[in-house]
Amino acid sequence: MTDVVVVGAGSAGCALAARLVDAGRSVLLLEAGTDHRRPEDFPATIREAATMGAAVPGHPANWDLTGELTDGVRWPVPRGKVLGGSSALNGTYFIRATREDCDGWAALGNDLWSADALRPAFDRSEADPLHGTTGPLPVSRVTDPHPITDAFTAACLELGFPAEPDKNADAPPGVGPVPLNVRDGVRVNAAMAYLSPRRDSPGLTVRGDSPVVRVLVEHGRAVGVRTADGTEHRAAEVVLSCGAVGTPHLLMLSGIGPADALRAVGVDVLADVPGVGADVTDHPDLYVTWSPTRRTPMPRGMLPLTTALNTPDHLEVMPWLKPFSKVMLSRSDGHALSGLAEVLRRPGATLRALRGTSPAKVWQQARTRDDLYLGVALQAEDSRGTVGLTSADPSVQPRIRYRYLSTATDRERMRRAVRLAADLLGTGAMAGLVQGRTDLPDDVLADDAALDRWTRAHLATAIHLSGSARMGPAGDPGAVVDQHLRVRGVEGLRVADTSVLPTVPTRGPAATAVAVGERAAELMTEL
Numbered sequence: 047m048t049d050v051v052v053v054g055a056g057s058a059g060c061a062l063a064a065r066l067v068d069a070g071r072s073v074l075l076l077e078a079g080t081d082h083r084r085p086e087d088f089p090a091t092i093r094e095a096a097t098m099g100a101a102v103p104g105h106p107a108n109w110d111l112t113g114e115l116t117d118g119v120r121w122p123v124p125r126g127k128v129l130g131g132s133s134a135l136n137g138t139y140f141i142r143a144t145r146e147d148c149d150g151w152a153a154l155g156n157d158l159w160s161a162d163a164l165r166p167a168f169d170r171s172e173a174d175p176l177h178g179t180t181g182p183l184p185v186s187r188v189t190d191p192h193p194i195t196d197a198f199t200a201a202c203l204e205l206g207f208p209a210e211p212d213k214n215a216d217a218p219p220g221v222g223p224v225p226l227n228v229r230d231g232v233r234v235n236a237a238m239a240y241l242s243p244r245r246d247s248p249g250l251t252v253r254g255d256s257p258v259v260r261v262l263v264e265h266g267r268a269v270g271v272r273t274a275d276g277t278e279h280r281a282a283e284v285v286l287s288c289g290a291v292g293t294p295h296l297l298m299l300s301g302i303g304p305a306d307a308l309r310a311v312g313v314d315v316l317a318d319v320p321g322v323g324a325d326v327t328d329h330p331d332l333y334v335t336w337s338p339t340r341r342t343p344m345p346r347g348m349l350p351l352t353t354a355l356n357t358p359d360h361l362e363v364m365p366w367l368k369p370f371s372k373v374m375l376s377r378s379d380g381h382a383l384s385g386l387a388e389v390l391r392r393p394g395a396t397l398r399a400l401r402g403t404s405p406a407k408v409w410q411q412a413r414t415r416d417d418l419y420l421g422v423a424l425q426a427e428d429s430r431g432t433v434g435l436t437s438a439d440p441s442v443q444p445r446i447r448y449r450y451l452s453t454a455t456d457r458e459r460m461r462r463a464v465r466l467a468a469d470l471l472g473t474g475a476m477a478g479l480v481q482g483r484t485d486l487p488d489d490v491l492a493d494d495a496a497l498d499r500w501t502r503a504h505l506a507t508a509i510h511l512s513g514s515a516r517m518g519p520a521g522d523p524g525a526v527v528d529q530h531l532r533v534r535g536v537e538g539l540r541v542a543d544t545s546v547l548p549t550v551p552t553r554g555p556a557a558t559a560v561a562v563g564e565r566a567a568e569l570m571t572e573l
């Protein structure tokens with residue numbers, strides 16, 4: 047019998063499966079999306095790090111979910127549905143959770159997840175001249191001069207923020223280059239890094255196009271999973287790595303979750319675990335758009351996102367070097383137009399993906415698609431969202447409610463973040479480059495109530511979902527897994543992805559997701 051079935055070949059699932067195989071386990075890795083065996087087999091839209099065409103609604107590698115950012119504001123939520131998961135279509139910002147993040151998780155009763163305990167997992171994942179040097183994921187920083195990054199960096203220094211040349215160094219937060227998982231212009235996703243080199247390993251079986259619809263539980267123990275075609279895959283242990291939406295969804299479809307909510311949609315309850323789908327955290331974000339006084343260089347292949355300002359109060363501001371219209375459209379050597387154009391060839395799929403989202407917000411983004419912008423985000427929100435089951439039919443997406451800015455503290459911090467972005471655009475350092483803000487009038491900026499309304503109209507999400515099956519000690523009623531990632535109430539079942547993080551990292555979670563996979567393998571194979 048197979049030792050372990052891992053469900054979901056995303057950032058965490060790929061790392062976990064690979065390390066389990068290295069430790070001598072037989073692993074069946076089941077992925078809902080398409081399998082691509084070698085790095086060169088991935089389509090250009092996914093490989094090309096300079097663009098994010100697969101994140102556009104309607105792309106086949108995208109789950110095309112919809113979430114409610116706040117009451118009445120619905121927005122597309124892309125997630126990767128392909129080998130590599132969300133790492134195959136993300137922004138390639140690949141940074142460690144901070145020491146404060148990890149030690150915060152440990153302080154909640156998860157000492158196996160302190161910064162010191164997690165460091166070997168990060169080190170093992172990275173090939174970074176500054177940190178772990180021998181791992182499978184390349185980490186690099188772009189330090190080439192560019193008028194926008196240079197002016198933005200000078201603006202941050204002008205406002206008194208320190209330089210932060212290595213954002214993984216546990217130094218005080220400031221402005222500096224972001225670590226990126228890019229090599230030779232290619233977005234190196236977790237499947238390329240961890241699975242491709244092991245595809246001939248007898249211990250590893252990878253199956254794409256295999257959505258799992260249920261965890262099979264007998265006498266309180268997980269014994270395998272069932273895929274949508276009805277096939278049962280048995281294994282000694284089951285690990286869910288379906289991501290922060292897919293994992294709570296699959297748990298609930300399998301009868302593991304808040305009992306009343308499961309019964310309400312006709313699912314028989316196997317284990318009443320109230321924390322499944324609760325305590326979701328992410329990074330609410332938005333864009334402050336601006337027009338330049340002159341054309342800035344945008345050569346093909348230029349990465350859109352190379353620098354970030356992080357502040358001690360957990361705000362993040364990032365200058366994008368290209369407008370959305372260029373980031374979402376890729377034109378690759380030897381290929382026809384891809385990305386947006388590829389999607390526009392399937393208008394039906396795109397329209398279906400956008401159905402139910404707020405038309406005014408979609409229009410607002412379309413209207414400003416050629417502007418430049420500063421991305422502004424809250425990195426440690428107080429608000430909590432939910433992922434809830436609305437149907438026992440696995441093909442119906444769960445309801446994602448972010449409940450963004452539902453606390454006064456978050457609203458106050460978001461105002462501060464927007465004003466910080468405006469201040470940066472107004473510095474002497476940026477004066478020669480910035481003609482003006484294009485969509486944020488002074489009177490709105492000056493008035494709290496008006497700015498809150500503006501924020502609501504411009505709100506978006508960084509798609510960094512975490513915490514929907516979070517870990518915690520025995521006495522924690524909201525915990526879904528213990529710190530060994532074992533699901534409460536069911537033997538032989540674990541979760542390994544960003545669902546387990548008690549809070550979203552205050553940096554992008556992609557590197558942490560991989561580290562969760564690495565750490566899960568350690569915990570599963572230690573004697």
Ligand SMILES: Cc1cc2nc3c(=O)[nH]c(=O)nc-3n(C[C@H](O)[C@H](O)[C@H](O)COP(=O)(O)OP(=O)(O)OC[C@H]3O[C@@H](n4cnc5c(N)ncnc54)[C@H](O)[C@@H]3O)c2cc1C
Binds near residue numbers: 138289544556559
């Ligand atoms: C568009 C976008 C841009 C982003 N940009 C950044 C960035 O620049 N930096 C950063 O740090 N983070 C970024 N993120 C977030 C980051 O990529 C994710 O947090 C991280 O990849 C999540 O890893 P994971 O393993 O938890 O889940 P995922 O990587 O999403 O993997 C889950 C996998 O499970 C599969 N799956 C789900 N359900 C099932 C099922 N029932 N059966 C079988 N398979 C299933 C999915 O298809 C997927 O392959 C971005 C995310 C998106 C979507």
